[in-house]
Amino acid sequence: MKRVKKRHQPSGTRTAFNGTNRRGEEHISWKKQKQLDIHQALNSDPVDIETLRKAAVSEGGLLTDDVRRKVWPKLLSVNVFDLPARPAKNIRENHKDFNQVLLDVRRSMRRFPRGMRVDERAVLQEQLIDIILDVLRRNPQLHYYQGYHDIVVTFLLVVGERVAIAMVEKLSNHHLRDFMDPTMDSTKHILNYLMPLLEQVDSELHDFMLSRAEVGTIFALSWLITWYGHVLSDFRHVLRLYDFFLASHPLMAVYFAAVIVLHREREVKSSECDMASVHHLLSQIPQDLPYEQLIARAQSLFTCHPPAELAHSAALQSRKSITISTFQAFQMSTQQQRPDSVLRREVVNRHDARLSRGAPPSRAAHQLVKAAVWGLSATLGVAALAVAQTAMDWAPDFLLQLF
Structure with a gap:
C-alpha cells in the first residue's frame, strides 16, 4: 500500500521530474512554452519587458545561456547594436585600480569553467581586467571594490566582452551604484535593510542575532556585493540568481539574504549564542539551497514588506540610497525598446x-x-x-x- 501511494504521489513543483514519460512530457512542454513566450516578448514592438521579467523571475529562470544572451541586455535596456568600442590598448597605463584588479582577477580561477585550457582562461582574464578598467575609466564617479570582478566575470562568460562592457556599465550606475561609492557607508546602508526585514518576519530570530549574539550583518556582505557569485560554487545557481536579480528591485539581493537566514532558522537558534559562532555559521552559505523556493519566498517578502516600509527603521533614516532613488526611472526607461x-x-x-x-x-x-x-x-x-x-x-x- 505504501509503495502505491508513493508511486502516485504528485510532485510538489512543475520542475520536479521523476523519470516517467508522462512527467517528462509535461516538463518538456512547460519549457517549450516558456521559450515561446520569451521569443514572442522579444519580437514584440516595443519589446514586452514585463513578460521577460516574469520569465526571468519565475520557476527555472531564463533556462539557457542562449536565451540569456538575448534577454539580459533587454532587462538593462542595452542596445547590442550600439555597443562601446573595445577597450583601448593603453587602458591599463597609470590606472589607479590596475594593481588591485589584477590581483583579484588572478585569484578568480574558480569562477571559470572546470577543464578550461590555461590559455583560454588567460584570454578571458585579460578581457575581464580590460572590461573593469574601461567601465571605471568612462565613469569616474564609480569606484572599484573587491568582489566587483565576481559580477563582471559572470557577464563575460555568458554574453562576451563587448556586450558585457555595456551591461556592466549600466548595472554599475544603477543596481550596484551604492557599492561603488568611495567609502563603505552606502554599502552599509544597504546591509542595514536586512535586520529590519528579519524583525518583520521572525522577531525571535532577529532578537537572537542582534540583541543576544550581536552578530550584525557583515556575514552577508560578500553575498550582496557579488550577487552571490563569490560564495556559490555551482555556476548554474549563480546564473539562476542573476536572472532573478536583473529582473527585480536592486534590494532583492537583501531579501534573498533574509530568506537564506530564515531557511536556516533552526540552525541559528541552536548554535552557541555568541557573535563568533553565529557569524561563522551564517557566513558558510550552504551549496544545496532550495533556490526556487527561496526565490518565491523572497518575492513574497518583497510584496509584504517593501523597502519603503523597512526604511522607517531608525537605522535607515540617516542616509539615502542612489540605487533605490533612481530605480523607478531606470525601470521606466526599459519599456520602449525595439526588438x-x-x-x-x-x-x-x-x-x-x-x-x-x-x-x-x-x-x-x-x-x-x-x-x-x-x-x-x-x-x-x-x-x-x-x-x-x-x-x-x-x-x-x-x-x-x-x-
Missing part, C-alpha cells in the same frame, strides 16, 4: 545608405564586422567563439552578407 529584428534592419539600412553615398560604414556596422572577423578567425579559442556566437545571434542576416 532586435528592427534594430538589426536599422543598422543594415544605415550601412547600405552610407555605401550608396560612397561613405564609410557606420560605427555599429564596423563593430559587428570586427566582432565577426575576430570570432570567426578562431585565434583566441573559447573567448573568440563566444563573441562570434553572440554577434551571430544578434545579426545573422547582416553578418552573412559580409562574407
Whole structure:
C-alpha cells in the first residue's frame, strides 16, 4: 500500500521530474512554452519587458545561456547594436585600480569553467581586467571594490566582452551604484535593510542575532556585493540568481539574504549564542539551497514588506540610497525598446545608405564586422567563439552578407 501511494504521489513543483514519460512530457512542454513566450516578448514592438521579467523571475529562470544572451541586455535596456568600442590598448597605463584588479582577477580561477585550457582562461582574464578598467575609466564617479570582478566575470562568460562592457556599465550606475561609492557607508546602508526585514518576519530570530549574539550583518556582505557569485560554487545557481536579480528591485539581493537566514532558522537558534559562532555559521552559505523556493519566498517578502516600509527603521533614516532613488526611472526607461529584428534592419539600412553615398560604414556596422572577423578567425579559442556566437545571434542576416 505504501509503495502505491508513493508511486502516485504528485510532485510538489512543475520542475520536479521523476523519470516517467508522462512527467517528462509535461516538463518538456512547460519549457517549450516558456521559450515561446520569451521569443514572442522579444519580437514584440516595443519589446514586452514585463513578460521577460516574469520569465526571468519565475520557476527555472531564463533556462539557457542562449536565451540569456538575448534577454539580459533587454532587462538593462542595452542596445547590442550600439555597443562601446573595445577597450583601448593603453587602458591599463597609470590606472589607479590596475594593481588591485589584477590581483583579484588572478585569484578568480574558480569562477571559470572546470577543464578550461590555461590559455583560454588567460584570454578571458585579460578581457575581464580590460572590461573593469574601461567601465571605471568612462565613469569616474564609480569606484572599484573587491568582489566587483565576481559580477563582471559572470557577464563575460555568458554574453562576451563587448556586450558585457555595456551591461556592466549600466548595472554599475544603477543596481550596484551604492557599492561603488568611495567609502563603505552606502554599502552599509544597504546591509542595514536586512535586520529590519528579519524583525518583520521572525522577531525571535532577529532578537537572537542582534540583541543576544550581536552578530550584525557583515556575514552577508560578500553575498550582496557579488550577487552571490563569490560564495556559490555551482555556476548554474549563480546564473539562476542573476536572472532573478536583473529582473527585480536592486534590494532583492537583501531579501534573498533574509530568506537564506530564515531557511536556516533552526540552525541559528541552536548554535552557541555568541557573535563568533553565529557569524561563522551564517557566513558558510550552504551549496544545496532550495533556490526556487527561496526565490518565491523572497518575492513574497518583497510584496509584504517593501523597502519603503523597512526604511522607517531608525537605522535607515540617516542616509539615502542612489540605487533605490533612481530605480523607478531606470525601470521606466526599459519599456520602449525595439526588438532586435528592427534594430538589426536599422543598422543594415544605415550601412547600405552610407555605401550608396560612397561613405564609410557606420560605427555599429564596423563593430559587428570586427566582432565577426575576430570570432570567426578562431585565434583566441573559447573567448573568440563566444563573441562570434553572440554577434551571430544578434545579426545573422547582416553578418552573412559580409562574407
